[in-house]
Amino acid sequence: MNKSIIIETERLILHRLVQTDFDNLRNILRDEEVMYAYEGAFDDTEVQEWLDRQINRYENDGIGLYAVTLKASSEFIGQCGLTMQDYNNSKVMEVGYLFRKEFWHQGYATEAAIACKEYAFNKLGVDKIYSIIRNTNTASQKVAERNGMVMIDQFVKHFKGVEMPHFVFLVKKEDYEK
Ligand SMILES: CC(C)(COP(=O)(O)OP(=O)(O)OC[C@H]1O[C@@H](n2cnc3c(N)ncnc32)[C@H](O)[C@@H]1OP(=O)(O)O)[C@@H](O)C(=O)NCCC(=O)NCCS
Structure with missing residues (x-):
């Protein structure tokens, strides 16, 4: 299995998820609050x-959500990465993030999200990165703002029978480079 490192930041390593990450993923994905x-x-x-x-995303799109581990301890603290999402009848590249509660409020999500944005601009040659965030998810919106994004639109997603208004955040490469 290919546990290749995709991105390295000051405190974090982002690598492709592999089957042996199942228990770590389970920890995050079965937490009601997360x-x-x-x-x-x-x-x-x-x-x-x-x-x-x-x-499948790594194979088909060359990107996906990655495991985020602490450099210092190798502990699995969350997920952050790039995925293709539907917006305005086309596919856009989104940076997304989910972290274990014990690791909130330490700037890890912002550090990982900024690194993913820079990877998309500098390595993948993309010129726009989005984050599509539920209207009530203030913590995630703050990460988007710290990632240099501005809210440009909103629309309603239908998921599990619930209508969920979402905000569309965007950062353009030309603005990031200024
Ligand atoms: C969205 C989510 C990842 C945000 O996590 P977070 O901990 O708020 O975000 P950060 O890691 O960037 O931490 C920022 C906070 O750490 C503080 N901080 C502490 N040390 C810091 C440092 N070295 N650098 C930057 N910020 C630091 C900031 O001041 C900020 O504080 P605040 O929360 O009081 O504003 C988290 O809430 C989560 O996993 N939610 C559930 C999943 C989810 O909703 N995902 C998004 C779907 S769209």
Whole structure:
């Protein structure tokens, strides 16, 4: 299995998820509070589907959500990465993040999200990066703002039978370079 390092920051390493990350993923994805934006915790089948989806994304899109580990201890603290999402009848590249609660409020999500944005601009040649965030998810919106993004639009997503208004955040390479 290819546990290749994709991105390294001052405190973090982002690597591709592999099957042996299942238990770590399970820890995050079955936490009701972390999974609030997804309308609740996942069961084991949904965790495996989530992992399979990332592995398929690496193969098909060359990107996906990555495991985020601490450089200092190798501890798995969350996920952050790049995925293709539907917006305005086309596919856009999104930076997304989910972290274990014990590691919130230490700037890790922002550090990982900025690194993913820079990877997309500098290594993948993309000129726009989005984050599509539930209207009530203030913590995530603050990460987007710290990542240099501005809110440009909103729309309603239908998920698990619930109507969820979402805000669309965007940062353009030309603005990031200024
Ligand atoms: C979204 C989520 C990742 C944000 O986590 P977070 O801990 O708030 O974000 P950061 O890691 O960037 O931490 C920022 C906070 O750490 C503080 N901080 C401490 N040390 C810091 C440092 N060295 N650098 C930057 N910020 C630091 C900041 O002041 C900020 O404080 P605040 O939360 O009081 O504003 C987290 O809430 C989460 O996992 N939520 C569940 C999943 C989810 O909703 N994902 C998004 C779906 S769209």
